Amino acid sequence: MATVLLVEDDPAARQGLELALRRLGYMVRAAETGEAALRDFRDAAADVVVLDVMLPGLDGFEVCRRLRRDSDIPVIMLTARDDDLDIVGGLEAGADDYVVKPVEPRVLDARIRAVLRRTARADSPAETYGELMIDRGSLIVRRAGQDVSLPPTELRLLLVLSGSPRQVFSREQLLSLVWEHDYLGDSRLVDACVQRLRAKIETDTSEPRYIQTVRGFGYRFGPV
Amino acid sequence: MRTRLVIAFIVVALLSAIASSWFHTLIASYHLSAWLDDVILGPGWLQSLVHTDPGQPAPHPVRHTALVFFGVEAGLLLAMITTAAIAASRRVLQPVRRLAHAATRMSGGDLSVRIQPRGRDELAQLVTSFNGMASALEDKVGELEQMEARARQFAGDVSHELRTPLTAMTAVTDILYEHPGLAGDAATAARLVHHEVLHLNRLVEDLIEISRFDAGTAQLATDDTDVATVVGRCLRARGWTDVSADVPAGLTVRLDRRRFDIILANLVGNALRHGALPVTVTAGLHSDGHGGTRLTVDVHDHGDGLPPAAIPHLFDRFYKADTARARSEGSGLGLAIAWENARLHGGHIDAGNHSGGGAIFTVSLPVNGYLPISGTELQAEPARL
Secondary structure: OOEEEEEOOOHHHHHHHHHHHHHOOOEEEEEOOHHHHHHHHHHOOOOEEEEEOOOOOOOHHHHHHHHHHHOOOOEEEEEOOOOHHHHHHHHHHOOOEEEEOOOOHHHHHHHHHHHHHOOOOOOOOOEEEOOEEEEOOOOEEEEOOEEEOOOHHHHHHHHHHHHOOOOEEOHHHHHHHHHOOOOOOOOHHHHHHHHHHHHHHOOOOOOOOOEEEEOOOEEEEOOO | OHHHHHHHHHHHHHHHHHHHHHHHHHHOOOEOOHHHHHHHHOOHHHHOOOOOOOOOEOOHHHHHHHHHHHHHHHHHHHHHHHHHHHHHHHHHHHHHHHHHHHHHHHHOOOOOOOOOOOOOOHHHHHHHHHHHHHHHHHHHHHHHHHHHHHHHHHHHHHHHHHHHHHHHHHHHHHHHHOOOOOOHHHHHHHHHHHHHHHHHHHHHHHHHHHHHHHHOOOOOOOEEEEHHHHHHHHHHHOOOOOEEEEOOOOOEEEEOHHHHHHHHHHHHHHHHHHOOOOEEEEEEEEEOOOOOEEEEEEEEOOOOOOOOOOHHHOOOOOOOOOOOOOOOOOOOOHHHHHHHHHHHOOOEEEEEEOOOOOEEEEEEEEEOOOOOOOOOOOEOOOOOO
């Protein structure tokens, strides 16, 4: 029984989405503004945040950034897809995924479940690559001994890539393996996530050691 | 202008008269051979007007000199008349030529062109009228362009506004639809609402997509794509298992996968809805005759074909060829969006009837030359139908 923190300012849309999510089996806490959402988040434990981009006051991107400062909670943006800036902005702010409004409940359900799956634990010993330590069992990642905090999607991306070191994965494959999107998914999701991941684990993002770009093909982990 | 011409003619005439009489006076004192005399000196009555000593044969050198003078005078006269004529005509023709040139530029789209009128004659008046007409045209066209831009902006804004109520409705219609307690009229009503909300969603999404093309904000997100894979997935995702695809393996092209899928889905959907099985999708690479390569994708059905009157309008927005047909599931914008997607790639879509029956739509997209295109031989020319 996962808890969704729904942040949507339009009353009818909020009511409708809340109703739909409850019927899908989620517990829902609804917030009308970004500020209310941040307050709510501190008070109650939510498992996933569904966040509208267009909010009065603090906009969705800013809320996402602030959430990310202290937490790795999965965030799904609700965008109007007016402009591709919406999507890119959301990804750069740290969102794990996005859905386009109006959204059918089953689509939102599928995305929420996919993002929650990313935090599933595996049963294997910790692996070390250079300065990077990845423990699949406890889902801990350390760089040079320091814990690295990763939201579920970045974590899953790292796990998928490092699960087959030196193997090249195309963006299409990553979209399917990490986001569980169909082949028409937006490959910018992959690029934005790689950027965020590199910023956290690479010593020099202009010359990445762990997450390497293979031009014309995709990404690969190492060789370190 | 008339004055210029008149003056020009008078000058030329005067010059000729002066030159001629000078020459006549000069040689009148000599008697030349009879026929030349008659030619040069003219009839008797004319000769008597001038002091002469007829009957005296002219000495040879004089005769030769006279001939030379005659030639020189004729030549000079010709030169003067020609020069004067050219000068006069140029003065007249030059403003006319400028006017013609300006008109050509205007019809080419440059409505800002104006000419400086010179003088106050009829030509200057014509130039002034021309300038006035160009100004009025420029204003009018500007107004129309603004109106069109506003109309498109409005359509886009309306669609955005519609999305808000639609979000709430979309989230809950299936709750009504799936409610076990509803029966009879209520159940029918719930089903109707559910379908219409989804239809409205599609329509609004299409309208917004079109408004993005109109506003110029649509962008291409390209990726190296295996054509056979994307075609196969397009068909499978929609359950079109009875559509056959003939795409060479290993054909990799850089294109926007999502948009390509939209184009193909629309064409195949139309083929199935308005045409008839069998429907085939064929793809291949062709040289475009200018050193470049194009990816062509044909969607061919075996229905009744396209009514010829409809063909030029097929890609118009909201165009429905068969108005008597029950309204379709689509928005009426499918082909227009497909066309815009092809255009965004730098390509185009052609529609026509296949010689073997049925309709055939051909998508032609340019392929970036520098990318390695694997596994397929280039064909010299697309297959002629």
